[in-house]
Amino acid sequence: MKEIVTGFAEEVCSIPGGETIHKCIQCGVCSGSCPNADLMDYSPRKLIAMVRSGMREEVLSSNSMWYCLTCYLCTVRCPRGIKPTELMHALECLAVRHDLATRRTTTPIVYQSFVDILTRNGRVHEVDFIFRYYLNLYRLFLRMKPLAALKMVALAFMTPVALKLFGRGRLAFKAKRIKRRRELNAILNTARS
């Protein structure tokens, strides 16, 4: 078990990029700049207010941060120097840590699949990454999540694009790996301990 969490805002502040929420003046420039704000359960501005109010479950299980494109438009425009992009990443990390990441979009599964391949090979290439994503979707499907089946069908429609890329020598089928995977594993194991 992780340590018992007392204040949600404090927990967010403990991740780099999260600590700036106290400076927010709720002006809404971030929400107005965000290309995806309309798809989010709560806009970036609202999300900051909710974090400060300690609405832990609502925030962490929302889809908001998973629709962040990491385009940093909010970050360069914020008049208070807050980095909402980094805050979104911090919230994603917390949602994963507490197993609250939404299943209404498969973005968390895509990200996890990417990390799975990275930690195994040291590098990430499209083909093994997409196979891993497929496998992770299948596991989810077995746990009766209907979205997973939908996404598996949608992925099949990407095959023509993949084949064309492969035909032009733009996809590597053979997984590329770093040489010193043991060194990378030692680093990651220490970080995890």
Add this chain to the structure above:
Amino acid sequence: MRSYALFPGCSGDADTMYYRSAQAVCPLLDIELIEIEDWNCCGATPYISINNLEATCVAARNLALAQKTGLDLVTSCSCCYVIQNQTDSHLREYPELREKVSEALAAGGLQYQGGVRVRHLLEILVNDVGYEAISSKVKKGLEGLKVACYYGCLVVRPKLGFDDPEFPQSLDRLMESLGAEPTPFHLKSRCCGGALILPEEGLVQGLIHKLLENALAGGAECIVTVCPLCHTNLDAYQAKVNRRFKTNYHLPVLYLPQLMGLAFGIDSGSLDLEKLMISPKKVLESFY
């Protein structure tokens, strides 16, 4: 000769078009790119969204390897550029994080003292080489070629200081120094959707559609870009966007060094132009 520690990034490793054309162009500008030995994936957006500490460790390994070379780290990928930069600044700003990361790196026999400069290919071309030097190498100027300069997000944001984060100019000036004509392109630093193409393809297709529409409205014949993610989205998904939005875009999307190579008179074969999904043949024929 200026030497840099090259970080190709995974996309430069699999799809060699960008990497090979950069390697063809750089020697002509007295730039030597020495690949960092056994570099690993920077973690990109996915890792910082799953586990911040582990993501920082993974990227810090690259910084430690780059530090051994004593050179500035240069990457051609905008995403690697931001991640490696952000890792360096986070290690400086958060002592607690630095301590944990140092301990982890030590377990792998590495250490990072801080201070490696992380730079983007576009930035060294503009700041270290300069427009005049580039222009002096031009053999076959791209006269009359109308180019939409697409920066995307991460080469200019967050503000790393070398160009304006919303209305950048460097790539436009660079195109002018090759003889080309940069076209008005208001969305030049707006997001292409990036990695969300996989989980949210419909949404990203909409963003790509807007970009292509805007580039075309400015009179562009082709698009030039400096980011592999932007390139894949705009090039490989253009046909799908056409089907979905009933449009008929046929805008070739080229990497910056490919256009530079053409202007420098490098044989088009070593610039991998045939690997592009949207063939640039019609538009660039007179420059081959």
